[in-house]
Amino acid sequence: MRKIYRTISEISGNVISVYAEGIKYGELAEITSAHGKSLAEVIRLERGKVSLQVFAGGRGISTGDEVRFSSSPMKVSFSDDLLGRIFDGKGYPRDNGPHLSENLIEIGGPSVNPAKRIIPRNMIRTGIPMIDLFNTLVESQKLPIFSISGEPYNELLARIAMQAEVDMIILGGCGLKYDDYLFFRDTLEAGGSLGRSILFVHTAADPVVECLMVPDISLAVAEKFALKGKRILVLITDMTNFSDAMKEIAITMERVPSNRGYPGDLYSQLAARYEKAVDFEGAGSITILAVTTMPGDDVTHPIPDNTGYITEGQFYLRHGRIEPFGSLSRLKQLVNAKTRGDHRALMDGMIKLYASYKETLEKKSMGFKMSAWDEKLLQYGVLFEDELMDLSVNIPLEKALDKGWVILAECFTPEETGLRTELLNRFWPIKEAP
Amino acid sequence: MTVQGKVVGVYGNMISVAFDGNVQMNEVAYVVLGDKKLKSEVIRIRGKQAEMQIFEISKGIGIGNPVEFSDDLLSSTVGPGLLGQIYDGLQNPLPRLAEQCGFFLERGVYLDPLPGDKKWEFTPHARPGVRLTRGEVLGSVPEGIFTHKIMVPFNLHASYTVKKIAPKGNYTIHDIIAELEDQHGKSVSVAMSFNWPVKRAVDAYAERLKPVDTLVTQIRIIDTLFPVCRGGTYCIPGPFGSGKTVLQQLISRYADIDIVIIAACGERAGEVVETLREFPKLPDPRTGRTLMERTIIICNTSSMPVAAREASVYTAVTLGEYYRQMGLNVLLLADSTSRWAQAMREMSGRLEEIPGEEAFPAYLESVIAAFYERSGMVRNKDGSIGSITIGGTISPAGGNFEEPVTQATLKVVGAFHGLSRERSDARRYPAIHPLESWSKYNGIVDRKKVKFARDVLFRSDEVAQMMKVVGEEGTSLDDFIAYLKGEFFDAVFLQQNAFDPVDASTPRERQHYVFEKLLQILVAILKMPDKDDARSFFNQMRQKFLDWNGTEMNTDEFRSIESELMNMLRSREVEQLDKIYDSQEKSGEGDAKNLPHHQ
């Protein structure tokens, strides 16, 4: 039996209150106003008073509008029919396909028992040398892409979506610009990847509360597919919009902010999503890559700061490239011993030389004289940036390693690289006699 | 009849309950939801309404759901069988939970913390007729490599006469092993396990002592510069990625201690997995058995219910106190105490308490102080000495130590190992800042020598700062050498390669030995024609020294590298100032200017 109420006692921001009975925490309701219907979720029970966050927002809601409780929490349909489809933050179709309502699953379910987790072991290839070679992505890893607005982070995600060696892509859009949404849709379609993808897209024009649902819906669906043996890559853009939506609700609920207006549970809320990344023994896995734009390019801002404490490393996107400094895959050492014998050494050695190049650049800019060694570094830096760092470079790991050696050989003598003799003997390119 | 109540409010993980009768602060109650009972704890009482933090996801709870109060405070179960266990914050055994529920943490499932069917070989120690009080020994069972003392339960506050005691034999933890009788003739049956409320410090010992013995961690920068003491406390604040967890993991492996309790509090689950998958395979160098046999893991990671996270550090310290009562040395590693503080903050916010700085509750400082106060060395009633050392990591917002949790912790701990982003970015691990960190405890090296070595670092840093302005050209050769010495000391001693099988852990004797050799280099007045030469000399020395660090002590190779090192030094040494650190002491403050001058 559905319970219907027609007296809304409070409306504040996107939160309304009704006096109602028999309501459960987390229950979903439908509100019918002059402007249409909207879903709403119970976020507080206080004696008879029920507070709900209204997905479509509080604007235009009248105290006399009808609130119909559903006796059930937020759910999403789960089946293979989801593949190739595009939905909004509520799970309603955004494409022209049919509304799906069979086999509903709950979102925001319990977390995985740590005793059931296993040590990550598989690399995910992306064809991007700055990832594969220098900060390898590992199955079940959770990584943010720290970026300032204006950087091509969505282009990067789309490329990863097309190229990553996984079974399925789930893309969660939080506050996506409409153009960016179209960009993702068209790129995946043109690249033939839409068929293995599911999109849950909340655009900037949609009501802000719906943004809050996107990571949970995406991850709930991912979890079901992973349990069926699929290796899923979940891409989310942008978690900063998600966090800001949470802040908005917290302030409406008059919760005491902890840091720059964000609620004290920001860390736990973000962790609840990121920790969905997992490798199920005997089944599939979930890997998460999430864009986090840094307000004011400040990594100590509460959103990137809390994120960094949760995730297993981070990619810094700066000047259109994945920065070698600061970027870190904490799990890479679990896989890069098994790729190729020169992987680890080349990874460290090339970054060290690149760091020296940066120092040389600084000296140069201060007008110091360039030594012969400095000149070599300058040549190396340019080659490194153009042939490996540039995001348009698209080659498998082995090719990237080979290219690394070619660049080294072009700029340095073997001893100057600081690499071990044994490796040099095996991998140093032999120059053809002229 | 226990007290009953009804849910009148739900707000995140806070439940409001109307009740009749009497309810205790911190009492456990269960919210009845269908066929499930969800555990929660009373955290405020006002009139006939109690606020409770629920240790589970609160979805689906509604007004009017029945609540059953248990009349018990939130407690841990203690007894033989704790070692090697992996628990959540409320002592639910996670591997057995997984057997029952599969991949996910199903709410409302609470299993017995200790195996009830396992038989333990009990040997009685107390004879009938003797008078005992709580914490005194009734008998013992072997638990792995330890003799696990079976004591008069700590919650029996009278003085008892032993009426009956079980003969030597095999018993489960539920079997009655003794009948006791108090002064009034009331008798009590005692089994091998009992409960203790986690938020009360165990105090069934004779006397608390001042901690004095260095706890050797085999991390050089700690043992030599910023030592930890058995029964003492330390903290490791640092921004994300600076190496807090790796450092705690290293200490959990190599520290010279009987029992390690790891409280994985509100951080990544993946990190605990490494420990719980690897410890059962890693040998404990002291005993040859696996590390798991001396370890208990309390695991309430970031996506597990927040209220249980708050409880988890108390569960951990309670289990530690229990083993301390047996005269064992326990090390409690909490990673991260900030997540625990945040759990308190979250609940305080829901309770609408007046917030302090960064919205942490006003009682943050006193709660942190009380937690660290549960460390300490004690003399037990049987004369044995036991200790708990507490080391907590802190995850300060934005990596800035000027925040409430770091500041409150610094007031109460005995050692501060501050990790710096600069050092971790430069891959100088462990990234403990050698100039800013401190310790109030005694280390394994003579204080005067340590002071000398630290002055070398200060001096080196001074020159480095100066060089940033005037460049290498504008720096004198003397100053430049002072700078190189500091860098050298840092590279070959303070930094330690966690992934090298030998270098990862340096035993006490080796630290002594290596430090003495290092001092010879640091005090030496060296002859260098120019800076390039000085740099290349120290580069060569560094390479040699690092090779030495990677070599097993007392092998031929070890000795041969050592003599090469010393020959290299002698080839440049002008004068040896053996006891420079002694003469320095006399000149008072011994500031950096008194360091040897180079020609």
Ligand SMILES: Nc1ncnc2c1ncn2[C@@H]1O[C@H](COP(=O)(O)OP(=O)(O)O)[C@@H](O)[C@H]1O
């Ligand atoms: N002692 C060390 N030796 C080598 N690498 C280290 C060391 N400490 C930290 N690291 C590196 O830094 C990364 C982050 O360390 P971690 O302890 O997880 O940081 P935190 O807990 O402070 O966030 C590790 O994954 C590892 O790559």
Ligand SMILES: [Mg+2]
């Ligand atoms: Mg950590």
